[in-house]
Amino acid sequence: RVLVLPDLLCNSGGVTCSYFEWLKNLGHISPGKLLKRWEEKKNMRLIEVIAGKLIGNELELSDLDKVGIRGPDEQDVVLSGLEEILGSAYLDVRKLAKERKITLRMAAYVSGLEKINEVYENAGFYSS
Helix, strand or coil: CCCCCCHHHHCHHHHHHHHHHHHHHHCCCCHHHHHHHHHHHHHHHHHHHHHHHHCCCCCCHHHHHHHCCCCCCHHHHHHHHHHHHHHHHHHHHHHHHHHHCCCHHHHHHHHHHHHHHHHHHHHCCCCC
16 A cells, blocks of 8 residues: 655645745744744753753763754744644545545545635625
């Protein structure tokens, strides 16, 4: 068996990066969601360094840099945001496919159309 990821989902990475660039240019970026995965990885690296110290390894300044004391750079932010957004999108699509017994590709389309429908309803364009 081979898992085939939907083209709609796979191609969304480029669109998402363009969205990040647009947000950055606007100056209205909310880093919380974009930095979530980076923070998780930083915390795991910190735990690894501390655990190493507890078993007797020497703590070096380079170890602290690996932890992310310096803070994220732009690439860290983009990769963290992509991982968070695309990861959660995939999980949503997979859940929808299982619930409705449809393919991942069909679930990706259904998910997208449902989101568009919700935005239109909230904007008052129509009601279902």
